[in-house]
Amino acid sequence: MQGHRRSDPSFAGPRSRSIIARIEDDLSGGTRFETDDAMDRADLEPALDANKLSRELLGDECGEGARTDADHRKARRERLERVTEALVAADVSFAAIKNLKAPYAMMSDVDLLVPDPGDHAVAARVLAERDYEFYRFRLLAHPRKMMAKRSARDPRPVDIYPDAMWIRKVVCDPESVVVRAESAPPREPSPADDLYLVATHAYSHLSVTLAELVHGVAVVEGSDVEWSRLVEQADQYGCRDALLAYVYPLDWYLRASGREPIPEDVVEALETGPVAGAVRRWWDGLEPPVEFPVQFPLHLPTVLSAAHHLPRIARTRSLRTAYKDLQSHALTLGSMLVRGEA
Numbered sequence: 001m002q003g004h005r006r007s008d009p010s011f012a013g014p015r016s017r018s019i020i021a022r023i024e025d026d027l028s029g030g031t032r033f034e035t036d037d038a039m040d041r042a043d044l045e046p047a048l049d050a051n052k053l054s055r056e057l058l059g060d061e062c063g064e065g066a067r068t069d070a071d072h073r074k075a076r077r078e079r080l081e082r083v084t085e086a087l088v089a090a091d092v093s094f095a096a097i098k099n100l101k102a103p104y105a106m107m108s109d110v111d112l113l114v115p116d117p118g119d120h121a122v123a124a125r126v127l128a129e130r131d132y133e134f135y136r137f138r139l140l141a142h143p144r145k146m147m148a149k150r151s152a153r154d155p156r157p158v159d160i161y162p163d164a165m166w167i168r169k170v171v172c173d174p175e176s177v178v179v180r181a182e183s184a185p186p187r188e189p190s191p192a193d194d195l196y197l198v199a200t201h202a203y204s205h206l207s208v209t210l211a212e213l214v215h216g217v218a219v220v221e222g223s224d225v226e227w228s229r230l231v232e233q234a235d236q237y238g239c240r241d242a243l244l245a246y247v248y249p250l251d252w253y254l255r256a257s258g259r260e261p262i263p264e265d266v267v268e269a270l271e272t273g274p275v276a277g278a279v280r281r282w283w284d285g286l287e288p289p290v291e292f293p294v295q296f297p298l299h300l301p302t303v304l305s306a307a308h309h310l311p312r313i314a315r316t317r318s319l320r321t322a323y324k325d326l327q328s329h330a331l332t333l334g335s336m337l338v339r340g341e342a
């Protein structure tokens with residue numbers, strides 16, 4: 001990593017620094033990034049939305065918008081608690097995934113990983129008994145993936161994944177994630193699995209937001225991360241590029257805020273190989289100031305990712321799974337090209 005950005009807060013642009021400073025007040029009880037007082041609601045509100053963060057961070061500047069976001073976050077938190085408690089009572093084995101720990105993170109879906117088909121059926125019954133309606137809309141969705149809402153306008157659906165995959169891109173072993181998850185609801189994944197799932201999901205969506213980045217800070221600061229497990233999973237499932245693309249900005253944030261950085265041997269292990277080299281060239285080529293969310297070049301999570309990922313999936317999963325995996329990479333690439341966002 002280039003030395004000029006490894007510990008330099010000014011690597012982030014003024015909007016991002018201003019948002020980070022507000023988050024840091026909550027994370028550490030004191031601002032570690034300089035804030036730009038000239039930043040007003042017109043500058044920050046769209047940036048908060050793009051970074052999956054609540055308008056509560058604007059305080060009195062946002063008024064009704066802040067209250068709306070606060071109500072949304074409270075209702076989603078209550079739904080997560082109710083649904084996971086009901087599944088625990090029904091003896092379903094699951095893990096609650098992608099539940100961001102960043103202060104004021106805005107989330108919609110309640111995402112649950114339920115790999116066992118029998119448990120999947122029980123989970124469907126539990127939701128149906130609570131008047132959830134099931135629906136499908138996503139191209140290439142797994143045939144056993146369940147999406148449920150209380151109404152057509154419900155902004156907080158419950159998504160139940162049968163496998164650890166984004167669209168149909170397999171990223172790790174789902175049974176192991178569930179076994180290592182906490183026993184008490186909401187049954188969050190182990191710190192290593194938590195970081196890994198958020199990192200690979202961000203990569204599949206072509207960017208890392210401040211909410212996803214600060215989630216990593218909260219996980220690293222709040223627990224002992226088994227870094228070797230992240231590296232092993234990344235190697236086994238061909239996701240080294242995805243993990244490295246998340247580790248670079250996370251390590252920058254940790255250093256720039258005076259925290260303990262990611263161990264050097266972890267970064268070095270992830271930096272080996274040609275696909276990792278492409279990620280490093282992208283990161284080294286970013287010129288400050290950079291505003292978040294940080295966008296990944298389209299070819300990294302699609303073309304190069306498929307080249308690194310598919311051979312490993314083909315060796316460990318069925319030919320059909322590998323084919324759907326390839327289609328997932330192609331769908332992401334094609335949709336961005338069609339929308340003119342490439």
